[in-house]
Amino acid sequence: MLLLWMRTTVGVLMAGLTLGGTAALATELRVGIQQSAKTLRVGVAGAAVVTDGAGRSLGTLPPMLGFTAQVQGGQVSLHTFRGRDLWVRPMNNSFVFISxxxxxxxxxxxxxxxxLLAVNHVPLEEYLYSVVGSEMYPYWPLEALKAQAVAARSFVLFRLRRPADPDFDVGRTVTWQAYKGYSRESDSTREAxxxxxxxxxxHRGQIIEAVYHAASGGHTENVEDIWSAPRPYLRGVPDFDQExxxxxxxxxxxxxxxxxLLPGVGQVRSLTPxxxxPQGRVIQMQVTGTAGNKTFTGGELRRLLELRSTLFQVTPNRGDIASANLVNAPNGGFEFQGRGFGHGLGMSQWGAFGLAQRGYNYQQILQYYYQGTEITPAR
Structure with a gap:
């Protein structure tokens, strides 16, 4: 047992330990926090009941202390509790420390x-308090934050149709949408x-897959040019992300x-789009090397080279003007000149900021980036 985390604890105590805000929707999400952890730090702000998978009470976990959860002999070990499946249920709606x-x-x-698999079961609206603050700056215009809240709510409800895992609906990373816990909440995110x-x-009465990204670099994309078949609401539009x-x-x-960094080509000699x-994002690029030619997708290049987007051109790193169709290996290397951050589909977050600065409300922002849609209550 370890005494806990004064740095993170103080913020919670200052904010108060009970949950507030409007009544959440009935939907409860299962968010995968860790999927194969060897050990995990766990604690509670107030007392919590620990139960097994069948709901039988095993005892209480004392507050404001840190415990190490781990797997021993095929069972979860937490404090004095053992079981293949353990639940930590905070009393009086207080908080649980996970990881x-x-x-x-x-x-x-x-x-x-x-x-160890760690899953946070959390009401949808309370989950969104953190998502909005994890995905956008809390000091941005309220209308942009509201647009983010509605987009994030739509995205996760759409994803519930195809859960990520039998034991959780979504993860906590930007593969789904960022969810970084209570520290990313603020008055403005809760208000949004x-x-x-x-x-x-x-769209036509159905919740859309409201994908979004940080910035498109000037123009968003049609979905069929990036991922899949056309969808009438994911059409490319001029962006307002210049800031x-x-x-x-x-x-x-x-x-x-x-x-x-590029496997299977040997020493790189040239790159050919x-x-x-239509906006210039790389779908496929041929790389020629001493071991032969290999065609990479734009997504593969982005992942392997840790690029911000697939909207880029490659030039020799020596100030020359490169051919649009072929870049030979220069002595100074290769320079990737790009724009934007993310896949370029749906709402641009920096574009939402730009539109809010221009006086757009959240409905107008959403209907600009998701063409032909309506903003309606979830059913």
């Missing part, structure tokens, strides 16, 4: 092999969620660095 932050709701711990409580983006610090960017690689979207 690296306080969270609302309850905690389920499941033994999976020699690893409460002011739009239960509202979703719909984004990621509106334009560059990243330089030496020939040796690029050759190490094969397919791009």
């Amino acid at each position: 690296d932050d306080w969270h609302r709701g309850r905690l389920r711990l499941v033994a999976r092999g020699d690893g 969620v409460s002011a739009t409580s239960g509202q979703v983006v719909t 984004a610090p990621v509106y334009s960017w560059q990243k330089t690689f030496t020939q040796t660095e690029l050759s190490r 094969v397919r791009t979207t």
Whole structure:
């Protein structure tokens, strides 16, 4: 047992330990916080009941102390409790510490092999308090924060149709949407969620897959050019993201660095765009090296090279003007000159900021980025 976390505890105590805000929707989400942890820090702000998977009470977990959860002999071990499936249920609606932050709701711990699955069961609206603050700056215009709240609510409700795992609906990372716990909440994020409580983006009466990204670099994309078949509400539109610090960017690689990062081509000799979207995002690029040719998707290049987006051109790193169709290996390496951050589909977060600055309300922002949609109460 360890005495806990004065740094994070103080913030919770100053804010008060009970939950507030408007009544949440009945939907409860299962958010995967950790999926194969060897150990996990767990604690509670107020007393909590620990139960097994069948709901039988095993005892209470004392407040303001830190405990290590781990798998031992195929069972979860937490304080004096053992079981394949343990629940930590805070009393009086207080908070539970999971891994690296306080969270609302309850905690389920499941033994999976020699690893630990940690799932935060949390009401939808309270989950959104954190998501909005994890995805946008809390000091941005309220209308932008409201747009983020409605988009995030729509996105997660759409994803409930295809849960990520039998034991959780979504994860906590930007693969789904960022959820970083209580520390990312603020008065403004709670206000944005409460002011739009239960509202979703719909097309012909159905909740849409309200994908979003940080910044498009000037123009969003049609979904069929990036991912899948056309969807009438995911159409490319001019963006208002010019104030984004990621509106334009560059990243330089030496020939040796690029050759190490791109497998299967040997020493990189040249890069040739094969397919791009109408806006210039790379769909496919051929890389020629001493071991032969290999075609990479834009997404593969973004992941392997840790680029901010697939909207880029490659030039020699020596100030020359490169061919639009072929970039040969220069002595100074390769410079990737790009724009935007993310996939470029749906709502641009920096664009929402720009539109809010221009006086748009959240409904107008959402209907600009999701064409032909309505903002309606969730059913």
